[in-house]
Amino acid sequence: MANIGEKFLDWIASDKRNVIPPLAVEKVLHRTSTKDDTEKTRKRLEIEINALETVSHPNLVQLMDVNLKDLSYVTEFYPGGTLSGQSQFKGKVLESLVAIRPLIEGVACLHDNGFTHRDIKPENIFIALDGRLVLGDFGIVFFSERDRTRVTDTFEKVGTTDYMPGWIRREYVDQVKPSFDVFALGKVIYEMIAGRRLHLWYLDEHDFNLLNLFPRRSSEMRLARQMLGKCVCESEGDCLPNATAMLEEVDRTIFILQRHGQQVGLDIGRHCGVCADGIYQPVDELSANVGVEPQDSNKLKLFSCSNCGHLQVFLFERGKEPSAWK
Numbered sequence: 001m002a003n004i005g006e007k008f009l010d011w012i013a014s015d016k017r018n019v020i021p022p023l024a025v026e027k028v029l030h031r032t033s034t035k036d037d038t039e040k041t042r043k044r045l046e047i048e049i050n051a052l053e054t055v056s057h058p059n060l061v062q063l064m065d066v067n068l069k070d071l072s073y074v075t076e077f078y079p080g081g082t083l084s085g086q087s088q089f090k091g092k093v094l095e096s097l098v099a100i101r102p103l104i105e106g107v108a109c110l111h112d113n114g115f116t117h118r119d120i121k122p123e124n125i126f127i128a129l130d131g132r133l134v135l136g137d138f139g140i141v142f143f144s145e146r147d148r149t150r151v152t153d154t155f156e157k158v159g160t161t162d163y164m165p166g167w168i169r170r171e172y173v174d175q176v177k178p179s180f181d182v183f184a185l186g187k188v189i190y191e192m193i194a195g196r197r198l199h200l201w202y203l204d205e206h207d208f209n210l211l212n213l214f215p216r217r218s219s220e221m222r223l224a225r226q227m228l229g230k231c232v233c234e235s236e237g238d239c240l241p242n243a244t245a246m247l248e249e250v251d252r253t254i255f256i257l258q259r260h261g262q263q264v265g266l267d268i269g270r271h272c273g274v275c276a277d278g279i280y281q282p283v284d285e286l287s288a289n290v291g292v293e294p295q296d297s298n299k300l301k302l303f304s305c306s307n308c309g310h311l312q313v314f315l316f317e318r319g320k321e322p323s324a325w326k
Contacts, residue, residue, distance in 0.1 A: 006217070009078025011309075013131065020094075021251040022075065023077035023078075023079060024065075024075070024076060024077050025074065025075060025077040026072055026073070026074045027073055027074075028049065028058075028070070028071065028072040028233060029077065033059070041071060042068065044073060045068065045071060045073070046068070046139045046143055046301060047055055047141060047143060048073075048139060049063065049066055049068075050142075050143075051110065051115045051138050052070035053116065054076075054113050054115075055106075055109045055110050055113050056181075057105070057109050058102070058106075058132060058134075059102045059103040059105065059132055059133060059134055059135060060073060060106040060109075060110070060134065060135050061075045061076065061126070061134055061135065061136035062076040063075055063229035064076060065253075066095070066105040068093060070230075075136065078124075078126035078127060078128050078129075078134055078136075080126065080128060080129060081126070081127055081129075082122060082123050082124070082125055082126055082127065083122040083123075083125040083127065083133060083188070083192070084121075084122035084123045084125075085097060085122075085126075085145030086122075087165075089192040090192075090193070090195035090212050090215075091193065091195070091196070091217065092193070093217075093221065093224045093253075093257060094190040094195055094219040094222065094258065094284075095253050096189060096193050096255060096259040097189070097250055097257070098254060098292060099131075099133055099289065100188070100192065100249070100250075101247070101250055101254065102132065102133070102184075103125065103133045103134070103135055103258070104185060104243050104246055104247050105243075105247060106135060106249055107120070107135065107181055107185065107243040108242065108244045110141075110181075110243070111181070111242045111243050111244065112244070113142055115141050115143055116140065116141070116142040116176055116177065116178050116180055116181055117138065117141055117142075117181050117184075118140050118141065118142050118176060118180055118181070119137060119139065119140050119160055119162045119184075120163060120165075120181055120185055120188060121160050121182035121184065121187075121188065122188055122191060123164070124136050124137040124160075125188065126138060126276055131214075131279055131294075136313055142176050143293060145317065146285060149221050150325065154297065155224060159321045159322075160188070161189070161199060163183070163184040163187050164167065164180075164183075164184070165179070165180060165183040165184075165201075165233075165236065165239070166200060166201065166234055167234075167235060168180060168318045177236075177241070177242075178241065178242035178243060179236055179239045179241055179242065181241065181242075181243060182231050182239055182240050182241070182242065182246050183231060183232060183239060185203075185231065185243070185246060186228050186230075186232040186246075187232055189228065190203070190210075190228055190232065193202035193210065193221075193224055194208070194210060195212055196208075198232065201233055201234050203225060203228055203232060204225075204227060209225075210225055211225070216271075216287065217269060218233075218268075218269055218271070219262040219263065219271065219305075220257055220269075222263045222268065223253050223256060223257060223261075223263060224249075226253075226263070227249050227252075227253045229247075230249055231246060231249075263324075264314070264324055264325055264326055265294050266282060266325075267284035270303075272306075272308060272310055272312070273312075274305065274308055274310040275305060275307050275308040275310070277307045278305040278306040278307025278308055278310075279305070279307075280303040280305055280306075280312060281303060281304055281305075281306050282301065282302070282303055282305050283302040283303065283311075299316050299317070299319065300313055300314065300316065300317060301313070301314045302314075
Protein backbone atom coordinates (compact mmCIF):
# COMPACT_ATOMS: atom_id res chain seq x y z
CA MET A 1 0.00 0.00 0.00
CA ALA A 2 1.24 3.47 -0.84
CA ASN A 3 1.95 5.63 2.18
CA ILE A 4 1.28 9.36 2.53
CA GLY A 5 4.67 10.37 1.18
CA GLU A 6 4.20 8.26 -1.93
CA LYS A 7 0.77 9.82 -2.49
CA PHE A 8 2.29 13.30 -2.53
CA LEU A 9 5.24 12.21 -4.68
CA ASP A 10 2.78 10.79 -7.21
CA TRP A 11 0.93 14.11 -7.21
CA ILE A 12 4.15 16.13 -7.68
CA ALA A 13 5.37 13.81 -10.46
CA SER A 14 2.04 14.20 -12.28
CA ASP A 15 2.76 17.95 -12.65
CA LYS A 16 -0.94 18.71 -12.24
CA ARG A 17 -0.52 22.16 -10.76
CA ASN A 18 -4.23 22.87 -10.99
CA VAL A 19 -5.14 19.78 -8.94
CA ILE A 20 -5.35 20.11 -5.16
CA PRO A 21 -3.07 17.57 -3.45
CA PRO A 22 -4.70 14.96 -1.20
CA LEU A 23 -5.18 15.91 2.44
CA ALA A 24 -4.85 13.26 5.12
CA VAL A 25 -6.04 12.54 8.65
CA GLU A 26 -4.75 9.91 11.07
CA LYS A 27 -7.08 7.80 13.19
CA VAL A 28 -5.53 6.30 16.31
CA LEU A 29 -7.41 3.65 18.28
CA HIS A 30 -6.90 3.95 22.01
CA ARG A 31 -5.25 1.08 23.82
CA THR A 32 -7.36 -0.56 26.49
CA SER A 33 -6.38 -1.60 29.99
CA THR A 34 -6.59 -5.33 29.32
CA LYS A 35 -4.73 -7.47 26.85
CA ASP A 36 -7.95 -9.14 25.61
CA ASP A 37 -9.61 -5.79 24.87
CA THR A 38 -6.51 -4.51 23.09
CA GLU A 39 -6.43 -7.65 20.94
CA LYS A 40 -10.10 -7.22 20.16
CA THR A 41 -9.41 -3.62 19.12
CA ARG A 42 -6.59 -4.81 16.87
CA LYS A 43 -8.81 -7.45 15.22
CA ARG A 44 -11.56 -4.92 14.69
CA LEU A 45 -9.05 -2.59 13.06
CA GLU A 46 -7.89 -5.42 10.79
CA ILE A 47 -11.47 -6.05 9.65
CA GLU A 48 -11.99 -2.32 9.07
CA ILE A 49 -8.80 -2.13 7.01
CA ASN A 50 -9.77 -5.28 5.13
CA ALA A 51 -13.06 -3.68 4.12
CA LEU A 52 -11.35 -0.50 2.94
CA GLU A 53 -8.72 -2.46 0.99
CA THR A 54 -11.20 -4.91 -0.51
CA VAL A 55 -13.68 -2.34 -1.76
CA SER A 56 -12.30 0.69 -3.54
CA HIS A 57 -14.92 3.24 -4.55
CA PRO A 58 -14.74 7.05 -4.95
CA ASN A 59 -17.63 7.46 -2.50
CA LEU A 60 -16.04 5.33 0.21
CA VAL A 61 -13.27 6.84 2.33
CA GLN A 62 -9.81 6.19 0.85
CA LEU A 63 -7.18 4.39 2.94
CA MET A 64 -3.70 5.90 2.57
CA ASP A 65 -1.52 4.25 5.21
CA VAL A 66 -1.74 1.66 8.01
CA ASN A 67 0.22 1.05 11.20
CA LEU A 68 -1.11 -2.02 13.01
CA LYS A 69 1.63 -1.82 15.63
CA ASP A 70 0.43 1.61 16.77
CA LEU A 71 -3.24 0.77 16.08
CA SER A 72 -3.56 3.64 13.62
CA TYR A 73 -4.29 4.33 9.99
CA VAL A 74 -4.47 7.30 7.68
CA THR A 75 -7.33 8.22 5.36
CA GLU A 76 -8.01 11.07 3.01
CA PHE A 77 -9.29 14.19 4.77
CA TYR A 78 -12.42 15.93 3.48
CA PRO A 79 -12.39 19.62 4.47
CA GLY A 80 -16.02 20.11 3.43
CA GLY A 81 -17.12 18.63 6.73
CA THR A 82 -19.97 16.16 7.05
CA LEU A 83 -23.55 15.97 5.82
CA SER A 84 -24.84 16.57 9.34
CA GLY A 85 -26.59 19.90 9.69
CA GLN A 86 -26.37 20.70 5.97
CA SER A 87 -29.42 22.41 4.47
CA GLN A 88 -28.61 22.69 0.76
CA PHE A 89 -30.79 19.68 -0.07
CA LYS A 90 -33.84 20.66 1.97
CA GLY A 91 -37.04 20.32 -0.03
CA LYS A 92 -35.13 19.05 -3.08
CA VAL A 93 -35.89 15.41 -3.79
CA LEU A 94 -34.13 15.09 -7.15
CA GLU A 95 -30.99 16.90 -6.00
CA SER A 96 -30.82 14.78 -2.85
CA LEU A 97 -31.12 11.50 -4.75
CA VAL A 98 -28.60 12.50 -7.42
CA ALA A 99 -26.10 13.50 -4.72
CA ILE A 100 -26.39 10.34 -2.63
CA ARG A 101 -26.78 7.85 -5.49
CA PRO A 102 -23.01 7.27 -5.98
CA LEU A 103 -22.63 6.67 -2.23
CA ILE A 104 -25.40 4.05 -2.35
CA GLU A 105 -23.47 2.47 -5.23
CA GLY A 106 -20.42 2.32 -2.95
CA VAL A 107 -22.47 0.64 -0.21
CA ALA A 108 -23.72 -1.84 -2.81
CA CYS A 109 -20.08 -2.75 -3.49
CA LEU A 110 -19.61 -3.33 0.24
CA HIS A 111 -22.65 -5.60 0.33
CA ASP A 112 -21.49 -7.51 -2.74
CA ASN A 113 -18.25 -8.27 -0.88
CA GLY A 114 -20.01 -9.46 2.26
CA PHE A 115 -19.62 -6.31 4.37
CA THR A 116 -22.31 -4.38 6.23
CA HIS A 117 -21.29 -0.91 7.40
CA ARG A 118 -23.74 -0.69 10.33
CA ASP A 119 -23.13 2.97 11.18
CA ILE A 120 -24.39 5.01 8.24
CA LYS A 121 -25.49 8.46 9.39
CA PRO A 122 -24.94 12.08 8.29
CA GLU A 123 -22.08 12.48 10.76
CA ASN A 124 -20.20 9.70 8.94
CA ILE A 125 -20.81 11.08 5.44
CA PHE A 126 -18.13 13.56 4.36
CA ILE A 127 -18.24 16.19 1.65
CA ALA A 128 -15.27 16.18 -0.72
CA LEU A 129 -13.93 19.32 -2.40
CA ASP A 130 -15.62 18.31 -5.65
CA GLY A 131 -18.97 17.87 -3.87
CA ARG A 132 -18.92 14.07 -3.62
CA LEU A 133 -20.56 12.48 -0.61
CA VAL A 134 -18.06 10.04 0.91
CA LEU A 135 -18.94 7.38 3.48
CA GLY A 136 -16.40 7.00 6.28
CA ASP A 137 -15.98 5.47 9.75
CA PHE A 138 -15.84 1.74 9.13
CA GLY A 139 -15.15 1.08 12.81
CA ILE A 140 -17.94 -1.46 13.31
CA VAL A 141 -18.10 -2.88 9.81
CA PHE A 142 -19.45 -6.42 9.85
CA PHE A 143 -18.33 -9.34 7.68
CA SER A 144 -21.16 -11.79 7.16
CA GLU A 145 -19.34 -14.93 6.05
CA ARG A 146 -18.95 -17.65 8.66
CA ASP A 147 -15.29 -18.36 7.95
CA ARG A 148 -14.24 -14.88 9.11
CA THR A 149 -13.30 -14.17 12.72
CA ARG A 150 -15.88 -12.03 14.46
CA VAL A 151 -14.94 -9.68 17.22
CA THR A 152 -18.34 -8.15 17.93
CA ASP A 153 -19.98 -9.39 21.10
CA THR A 154 -23.38 -11.05 20.66
CA PHE A 155 -25.32 -8.32 22.46
CA GLU A 156 -23.04 -5.40 21.60
CA LYS A 157 -24.57 -2.20 20.30
CA VAL A 158 -24.34 -2.36 16.52
CA GLY A 159 -24.89 1.19 15.37
CA THR A 160 -26.28 4.63 16.19
CA THR A 161 -29.75 4.38 17.73
CA ASP A 162 -31.41 7.05 15.56
CA TYR A 163 -30.36 5.19 12.39
CA MET A 164 -30.82 1.64 13.65
CA PRO A 165 -33.83 -0.37 12.40
CA GLY A 166 -36.32 -1.41 15.05
CA TRP A 167 -36.08 -5.07 14.17
CA ILE A 168 -32.36 -5.27 14.98
CA ARG A 169 -33.10 -4.62 18.64
CA ARG A 170 -34.75 -8.02 18.72
CA GLU A 171 -31.99 -9.83 16.82
CA TYR A 172 -28.53 -11.17 17.54
CA VAL A 173 -25.58 -9.30 16.07
CA ASP A 174 -24.80 -12.42 14.02
CA GLN A 175 -28.07 -11.84 12.17
CA VAL A 176 -27.25 -8.34 10.95
CA LYS A 177 -27.98 -8.14 7.23
CA PRO A 178 -27.39 -5.52 4.51
CA SER A 179 -30.99 -4.33 5.03
CA PHE A 180 -29.60 -2.66 8.18
CA ASP A 181 -27.68 -0.25 5.92
CA VAL A 182 -30.70 0.24 3.64
CA PHE A 183 -32.78 1.43 6.61
CA ALA A 184 -30.05 3.87 7.66
CA LEU A 185 -29.57 5.18 4.11
CA GLY A 186 -33.32 5.77 3.87
CA LYS A 187 -33.25 7.85 7.04
CA VAL A 188 -30.29 9.85 5.71
CA ILE A 189 -32.20 10.61 2.49
CA TYR A 190 -35.25 11.64 4.50
CA GLU A 191 -33.09 13.99 6.58
CA MET A 192 -31.56 15.54 3.45
CA ILE A 193 -35.01 16.26 2.01
CA ALA A 194 -36.87 17.18 5.20
CA GLY A 195 -34.07 19.10 6.88
CA ARG A 196 -34.82 17.30 10.12
CA ARG A 197 -34.43 13.87 11.70
CA LEU A 198 -37.09 11.20 11.40
CA HIS A 199 -38.28 9.50 14.56
CA LEU A 200 -38.12 5.72 14.14
CA TRP A 201 -39.95 4.82 10.89
CA TYR A 202 -42.82 7.29 11.26
CA LEU A 203 -42.92 8.59 7.68
CA ASP A 204 -46.68 9.17 7.80
CA GLU A 205 -46.91 10.87 11.18
CA HIS A 206 -48.14 14.45 10.77
CA ASP A 207 -44.96 16.15 11.97
CA PHE A 208 -42.74 14.02 9.73
CA ASN A 209 -44.94 13.62 6.66
CA LEU A 210 -43.12 15.12 3.66
CA LEU A 211 -46.40 16.21 2.07
CA ASN A 212 -47.21 18.26 5.15
CA LEU A 213 -43.72 19.74 5.28
CA PHE A 214 -43.69 20.70 1.57
CA PRO A 215 -47.33 20.99 0.38
CA ARG A 216 -46.36 22.93 -2.75
CA ARG A 217 -44.20 20.03 -3.91
CA SER A 218 -46.69 17.26 -3.33
CA SER A 219 -45.94 15.33 -6.52
CA GLU A 220 -42.21 14.84 -5.90
CA MET A 221 -42.80 14.29 -2.17
CA ARG A 222 -45.21 11.46 -2.95
CA LEU A 223 -42.56 9.83 -5.11
CA ALA A 224 -40.00 10.27 -2.33
CA ARG A 225 -42.42 8.78 0.20
CA GLN A 226 -43.06 5.81 -2.09
CA MET A 227 -39.34 5.07 -2.35
CA LEU A 228 -38.55 5.71 1.32
CA GLY A 229 -41.38 3.41 2.35
CA LYS A 230 -39.36 0.51 0.93
CA CYS A 231 -36.34 1.40 3.06
CA VAL A 232 -37.48 2.92 6.35
CA CYS A 233 -39.73 0.11 7.56
CA GLU A 234 -40.84 -1.24 10.89
CA SER A 235 -40.46 -4.82 9.70
CA GLU A 236 -37.37 -6.21 7.98
CA GLY A 237 -39.60 -8.20 5.64
CA ASP A 238 -40.87 -4.94 4.12
CA CYS A 239 -37.39 -3.47 3.65
CA LEU A 240 -35.31 -3.76 0.49
CA PRO A 241 -32.71 -6.50 1.06
CA ASN A 242 -29.55 -4.61 0.09
CA ALA A 243 -28.11 -1.47 -1.46
CA THR A 244 -28.26 -2.93 -4.98
CA ALA A 245 -32.04 -3.24 -4.74
CA MET A 246 -32.18 0.24 -3.20
CA LEU A 247 -30.12 1.63 -6.07
CA GLU A 248 -32.72 0.35 -8.53
CA GLU A 249 -35.49 2.18 -6.65
CA VAL A 250 -33.44 5.37 -6.47
CA ASP A 251 -32.67 5.21 -10.20
CA ARG A 252 -36.33 4.65 -10.98
CA THR A 253 -37.34 7.66 -8.89
CA ILE A 254 -34.64 9.85 -10.43
CA PHE A 255 -35.80 8.80 -13.92
CA ILE A 256 -39.40 9.82 -13.15
CA LEU A 257 -38.43 13.11 -11.50
CA GLN A 258 -36.11 14.14 -14.32
CA ARG A 259 -39.05 13.74 -16.70
CA HIS A 260 -41.40 15.62 -14.37
CA GLY A 261 -43.50 12.53 -13.78
CA GLN A 262 -46.38 12.60 -11.32
CA GLN A 263 -48.32 10.04 -9.37
CA VAL A 264 -51.97 9.88 -10.38
CA GLY A 265 -55.12 8.96 -8.49
CA LEU A 266 -58.52 10.40 -7.61
CA ASP A 267 -57.29 11.20 -4.10
CA ILE A 268 -53.99 12.77 -5.20
CA GLY A 269 -53.79 16.50 -5.72
CA ARG A 270 -51.67 17.41 -8.74
CA HIS A 271 -50.52 20.91 -9.63
CA CYS A 272 -51.36 22.08 -13.11
CA GLY A 273 -48.76 21.43 -15.78
CA VAL A 274 -49.52 24.78 -17.43
CA CYS A 275 -50.02 27.48 -14.80
CA ALA A 276 -48.40 25.41 -12.00
CA ASP A 277 -50.66 27.13 -9.47
CA GLY A 278 -54.02 25.41 -9.72
CA ILE A 279 -54.92 21.83 -8.77
CA TYR A 280 -56.48 19.36 -11.18
CA GLN A 281 -60.04 18.53 -10.15
CA PRO A 282 -62.14 15.69 -11.61
CA VAL A 283 -64.90 16.79 -13.96
CA ASP A 284 -68.01 14.86 -12.98
CA GLU A 285 -69.89 15.10 -16.27
CA LEU A 286 -68.18 14.63 -19.60
CA SER A 287 -69.58 16.71 -22.39
CA ALA A 288 -69.72 16.46 -26.14
CA ASN A 289 -68.40 20.02 -26.11
CA VAL A 290 -64.94 18.60 -25.40
CA GLY A 291 -65.26 15.88 -28.00
CA VAL A 292 -66.51 13.09 -25.73
CA GLU A 293 -69.60 11.12 -26.62
CA PRO A 294 -71.86 9.84 -23.80
CA GLN A 295 -71.13 6.21 -24.63
CA ASP A 296 -67.42 6.85 -24.04
CA SER A 297 -67.82 8.52 -20.65
CA ASN A 298 -67.19 5.28 -18.72
CA LYS A 299 -63.83 4.88 -20.48
CA LEU A 300 -62.46 8.33 -19.74
CA LYS A 301 -61.60 10.47 -16.75
CA LEU A 302 -61.43 14.21 -17.30
CA PHE A 303 -59.63 16.69 -15.02
CA SER A 304 -59.67 20.48 -15.11
CA CYS A 305 -57.23 22.92 -13.48
CA SER A 306 -58.93 24.95 -10.74
CA ASN A 307 -56.99 28.05 -11.79
CA CYS A 308 -56.54 28.18 -15.57
CA GLY A 309 -58.96 25.51 -16.79
CA HIS A 310 -56.36 23.30 -18.48
CA LEU A 311 -57.82 19.88 -19.22
CA GLN A 312 -56.30 16.41 -18.86
CA VAL A 313 -57.97 13.25 -20.14
CA PHE A 314 -57.13 9.67 -19.12
CA LEU A 315 -58.28 6.58 -20.99
CA PHE A 316 -59.53 3.57 -19.01
CA GLU A 317 -59.69 0.63 -21.39
CA ARG A 318 -62.80 -1.50 -20.75
CA GLY A 319 -63.46 0.58 -17.67
CA LYS A 320 -60.36 -0.71 -15.85
CA GLU A 321 -57.87 1.54 -14.10
CA PRO A 322 -54.39 1.66 -15.67
CA SER A 323 -51.70 0.20 -13.41
CA ALA A 324 -50.37 3.68 -12.55
CA TRP A 325 -53.66 4.48 -10.78
CA LYS A 326 -53.49 1.55 -8.36
